[in-house]
Amino acid sequence: MNDFDRRIREAKGGDLESAGITTIQVNVGLKCNQQCGHCHVAASPKRKESMSWDTMKLIIGAAEKIDCRLVDITGGAPELNPHFRRFVEAVDRLQIPVMVRTNLTVLLAPEMETMPQFYRNHNVQLVASLPCYLEENVDRQRGSGVYRKSIEAIRLLNANGYGRDENLRLSLVYNPVGPHLPPNQTTLEADYRRELKNRFDIDFTNLITITNMPIGRYIGDLRKQNKLDDYMQLLKNAFNPATIDGLMCRHQINVDWAGNIYDCDFNLALNMCVDHGAPTHIRDFDPRAHANRRIVTGNHCFGCTAGCGSSCGGALV
Numbered sequence: 001m002n003d004f005d006r007r008i009r010e011a012k013g014g015d016l017e018s019a020g021i022t023t024i025q026v027n028v029g030l031k032c033n034q035q036c037g038h039c040h041v042a043a044s045p046k047r048k049e050s051m052s053w054d055t056m057k058l059i060i061g062a063a064e065k066i067d068c069r070l071v072d073i074t075g076g077a078p079e080l081n082p083h084f085r086r087f088v089e090a091v092d093r094l095q096i097p098v099m100v101r102t103n104l105t106v107l108l109a110p111e112m113e114t115m116p117q118f119y120r121n122h123n124v125q126l127v128a129s130l131p132c133y134l135e136e137n138v139d140r141q142r143g144s145g146v147y148r149k150s151i152e153a154i155r156l157l158n159a160n161g162y163g164r165d166e167n168l169r170l171s172l173v174y175n176p177v178g179p180h181l182p183p184n185q186t187t188l189e190a191d192y193r194r195e196l197k198n199r200f201d202i203d204f205t206n207l208i209t210i211t212n213m214p215i216g217r218y219i220g221d222l223r224k225q226n227k228l229d230d231y232m233q234l235l236k237n238a239f240n241p242a243t244i245d246g247l248m249c250r251h252q253i254n255v256d257w258a259g260n261i262y263d264c265d266f267n268l269a270l271n272m273c274v275d276h277g278a279p280t281h282i283r284d285f286d287p288r289a290h291a292n293r294r295i296v297t298g299n300h301c302f303g304c305t306a307g308c309g310s311s312c313g314g315a316l317v
């Protein structure tokens, strides 16, 4: 048993288990136009992994078997999957809300010209990374010039109603530049709103704060800087039992480009499929077995339970 499982048992008197599946998170591929220093799936322009249409059809079949309230599409840059639009259209036809995690800069490519309108037509909720409102911090984490391009893309989305019309949600994502926990989400949201409005006259719906997980490129960086032990200790010391109910793995499954099923995108990055008897491929999706599965954990899970908690939807408490 790992340290995280032990802490969960102490806090809740049992193992971490699914509380029912309301979200299917889909990682449609690892190709990305960026190559960020903290990327937990190590996406880059060179990655070739990409979900096929056949696998997407299996996911749609799984969504029809449960009370699915959200299909959350991520990557890489999801827009670079050749079947991306067809998949969004198919999910929308089932009247299941769609969320897309966009990196913003991909929207500036010439072939993406009609993407904001496509998003609007299908009422897609957008979640976009902007780890700081200051240019220097964003470019340090995500690459030179990324800040300016991200602002341009937000302008484009604002012009299409995103972040301004209450039905067209544009959430921005903050994650710390250094090895520390995110600040209070509500306070930081007010800072973002003020600064982005004053500097660029841009708007967004809400801010999501996410803790950097000690995996992928980020763990490599921590090792290089000799800060991994301190960061792990920080996460463990900040363990907050109040976050357990909301942990995203308890309410979703995550499917990778090849159809393998995980408890979350972080376990995907670590190649830790669902276990404890639940089928590991979407072709064998079993609503009962998956909705009652025990979650596969590791010490990286302390990133989700630290402080106010962290998930793809932001702070948990």
Ligand code: SF4
Binding pocket: 032, 033, 034, 035, 036, 038, 039, 040, 041, 042, 043, 044, 075, 076, 077, 103
């Ligand atoms: S963090 Fe997002 S934008 Fe950056 S390389 Fe990874 S998938 Fe691409």
Ligand code: SF4
Binding pocket: 247, 248, 249, 250, 263, 264, 265, 266, 267, 295, 296, 297, 298, 300, 301, 302, 304
């Ligand atoms: S890393 Fe994944 S499995 Fe672990 S607590 Fe977070 S969401 Fe759950």
